[in-house]
Amino acid sequence: MPVYCITGANRGLGLEFVRQLAKLQDNTIIATTRSKSSDLSDLKAVSSPNTHILECDTADLNSIQAFATETKKTLEGKKIDFLLNNAGVNSVPTQNSLSIGPEDLQREISINVLGPAKTVEFLLGEDLLAQNVRIMNMTSGLGSMSVSLSINPRKCATYSISKAGLNMLTVHQSGDLKSKLSDVVVICMDPGWVKTRMGGEGAVLEPEVSIGGMLKVVHELQESDTGKFYTYTGEEVKW
Numbered sequence: 001m002p003v004y005c006i007t008g009a010n011r012g013l014g015l016e017f018v019r020q021l022a023k024l025q026d027n028t029i030i031a032t033t034r035s036k037s038s039d040l041s042d043l044k045a046v047s048s049p050n051t052h053i054l055e056c057d058t059a060d061l062n063s064i065q066a067f068a069t070e071t072k073k074t075l076e077g078k079k080i081d082f083l084l085n086n087a088g089v090n091s092v093p094t095q096n097s098l099s100i101g102p103e104d105l106q107r108e109i110s111i112n113v114l115g116p117a118k119t120v121e122f123l124l125g126e127d128l129l130a131q132n133v134r135i136m137n138m139t140s141g142l143g144s145m146s147v148s149l150s151i152n153p154r155k156c157a158t159y160s161i162s163k164a165g166l167n168m169l170t171v172h173q174s175g176d177l178k179s180k181l182s183d184v185v186v187i188c189m190d191p192g193w194v195k196t197r198m199g200g201e202g203a204v205l206e207p208e209v210s211i212g213g214m215l216k217v218v219h220e221l222q223e224s225d226t227g228k229f230y231t232y233t234g235e236e237v238k239w
C-alpha cells in the first residue's frame, strides 16, 4: 500500500491531508512537524496506527537531513510514493514590493523554496523516493505571474515572490529528477483560498473540499503532467 509523506502536518492543510489519508488504514503516512514540542494533539487524534510523526523544520538543513535519516529507519525498505511539500509561511502579508524586509524575504524563501528543494534532495540521497513518486509542491495562485497581474492592488509581495520561486523549482525538479527516477512526476498546486490560520478572515473553502480535490488530482497524475501547475480542481494554471 502507498507511502505518503506530508510536511507541516500538525495543523491547517497538512493536518487535513493526514485526516483524509489515515481513513485508509493500509496507507503508511509520514507526517512531519516543525517541532515535536508543538501541540500535536490534533495530529495524534487523526492519525492511524500506520502514521509516523517525525520532526522536520524545513527552514533548517540539518533538521531536514536528520528527518531523511529517520525516515529511512522508519520505512524499513519501503519508499515514498507521494511527497506532499505542504509546509509554508506567509508571515508579512502587508509588505508590498516597495517595502520588502530583507530578512522576511530570506525567511520565506528559506521555508517556501529551499525547504522543498532540500527535502527532495535529501530524501533522494537516502534512496527513499519510489521510481514513480508523485511530488506536489504546495504553491498559491499568488505565485502565478498571470494571476498576480490581474490583482489590483497586488497582494502579499514577499510571499508571492517566494511561491513564484517554488513554481520555478517545480519546473527544475521535473527536469532534473528524470535522470534519477524513471516515472517521476513533479507538479505544483494551488489549494484555493482555504479556512486555515494562513487563509485567515474571508477564506471561502473548507479544508476538506480543498484537500479532497488535491488528492484526486495527485492520484490521477500521468507522466505527461510533470512540470505543470494545477488548482485543487485539476485545472491547469498559467504561469
Ligand SMILES: NC(=O)c1ccc[n+]([C@@H]2O[C@H](COP(=O)([O-])OP(=O)(O)OC[C@H]3O[C@@H](n4cnc5c(N)ncnc54)[C@H](OP(=O)(O)O)[C@@H]3O)[C@@H](O)[C@H]2O)c1
Binding pocket: 007, 008, 009, 010, 011, 012, 013, 014, 033, 034, 035, 038, 056, 057, 058, 059, 060, 086, 087, 088, 089, 090, 111, 138, 139, 140, 141, 190, 191, 192, 193, 194, 195, 196, 197, 198, 199, 200, 203
Ligand atoms: N490557506 C490558504 O488559503 C492557502 C492558499 C494558498 C496556498 N496555501 C499554502 O498551503 C500550505 C499550507 O498552508 P495552511 O493554510 O495550512 O497554513 P497554516 O495553517 O499556517 O499551516 C502552515 C503549516 O506549515 C508549517 N510550517 C511553517 N513553517 C515551517 C517550518 N519551518 N518547518 C516545518 N513546518 C513549517 C506550520 O507548522 P507550525 O505549526 O510549527 O508553524 C503548519 O503546520 C502553505 O504552503 C501555504 O502557502 C494556503
